[in-house]
Amino acid sequence: MLIDGHGRKVSYLRISVTERCNFRCQYCMPDKPFSWVPKENLLSFEDLFLFIKAGIDEGINKIRITGGEPLLRADLDKFIKMISDYRADLDLALTTNAYLLKPIAKKLKDAGLKRLNVSLDTLKPAIAQKIAQKDILKKVLEGIEEALRVGLKVKLNSVPLKGINDSEIIDLLEFAKSKNMNIRYIEYMENKFAKDKLQGLSAQEVQDIIATKYSFKSVGRVESSPAHLFELEDGYRFGIIDPHKHDFCEDCNRIRLTAEGMLIPCLYFDEALSIKESIQKGDVQGAVKVLKEVLANKPEKNKWSSDDENETSQRAFYETGG
Ligand code: SAM
Numbered sequence: 486m487l488i489d490g491h492g493r494k495v496s497y498l499r500i501s502v503t504e505r506c507n508f509r510c511q512y513c514m515p516d517k518p519f520s521w522v523p524k525e526n527l528l529s530f531e532d533l534f535l536f537i538k539a540g541i542d543e544g545i546n547k548i549r550i551t552g553g554e555p556l557l558r559a560d561l562d563k564f565i566k567m568i569s570d571y572r573a574d575l576d577l578a579l580t581t582n583a584y585l586l587k588p589i590a591k592k593l594k595d596a597g598l599k600r601l602n603v604s605l606d607t608l609k610p611a612i613a614q615k616i617a618q619k620d621i622l623k624k625v626l627e628g629i630e631e632a633l634r635v636g637l638k639v640k641l642n643s644v645p646l647k648g649i650n651d652s653e654i655i656d657l658l659e660f661a662k663s664k665n666m667n668i669r670y671i672e673y674m675e676n677k678f679a680k681d682k683l684q685g686l687s688a689q690e691v692q693d694i695i696a697t698k699y700s701f702k703s704v705g706r707v708e709s710s711p712a713h714l715f716e717l718e719d720g721y722r723f724g725i726i727d728p729h730k731h732d733f734c735e736d737c738n739r740i741r742l743t744a745e746g747m748l749i750p751c752l753y754f755d756e757a758l759s760i761k762e763s764i765q766k767g768d769v770q771g772a773v774k775v776l777k778e779v780l781a782n783k784p785e786k787n788k789w790s791s792d793d794e795n796e797t798s799q800r801a802f803y804e805t806g807g
Pocket residue numbers: 506512513551552553554555580581582602603604642643644671672673674675676679802803806807
């Protein structure tokens with residue numbers, strides 16, 4: 486069992502398989518072109534798998550593959566199959582922007598993927614183009630349809646932004662509900678790569694908007710999940726993730742690994758240690774030692790704050806995978 490320096494059990498590994506992305510979401514990517522990490526600097530799927538096996542043996546029981554855009558990495562289905570063949574009962578999930586999903590959804594399902602989170606901030610093509618800085622919506626919606634068709638469980642992630650998509654909170658809820666998908670609104674987390682002047686809606690503002698049309702009650706958080714759940718009168722549940730209040734840090738069970746082999750203990754902070762050298766030498770125990778060191782120093786909570794002077798993280802979401 487993996488326990489961090491604050492006594493929290495860590496059982497959830499999030500792996501960013503690439504920091505590259507085919508979108509330039511305003512809240513995530515820098516404006517200016519920048520150079521990607523050269524492909525040869527990334528850990529191979531074989532190396533990542535070595536670490537994953539050790540992690541599972543130490544008590545990891547949930548893995549999420551993320552990015553950047555994970556579907557940009559070739560042979561992702563084969564990687565998923567490697568993991569699911571090792572431990573079929575693992576909670577194995579993927580977070581994607583769904584732009585490339587349609588042709589690969591069935592392969593991912595057949596490889597052993599259980600669940601998908603898809604980022605969907607709007608149902609309007611022009612707004613989608615504004616947020617992602619590319620004409621994306623048609624392909625994203627087709628990807629979602631196909632994932633549902635092949636039997637993947639799909640959850641939507643949506644980041645409400647003032648003056649951009651805040652008029653669509655209810656439309657997105659109704660879209661998700663009509664397709665039997667859950668939706669989670671994620672408060673915008675301030676970070677130095679995001680476009681200046683972006684302003685997110687608070688969890689309370691999202692609730693206030695939904696309350697203009699629906700009655701709902703709070704049903705709290707499921708342990709270790711960051712989302713606070715709410716239930717409409719007909720039983721449909723939606724979630725809101727509120728990183729500016731730190732209640733979910735109390736039972737945070739996560740550790741993040743980047744494509745370059747950096748282990749990151751908290752999404753907010755810059756601290757990280759590398760497992761690359763150990764794992765590339767085949768020294769799995771060395772990598773596990775690094776993992777335990779990172780966990781021993783995992784911060785107690787993030788620093789996004791709920792007052793007006795929001796703290797800004799120096800970490801890139803496209804690198805850590807959110
Ligand atoms: N490219 C994939 C996608 O967009 O789903 C996976 C990586 S993305 C970094 C993972 C999640 O982080 C997405 O749901 C995205 O909306 C969220 N995200 C990125 N930047 C964010 C920010 N500044 N605040 C809140 N959520 C953010």
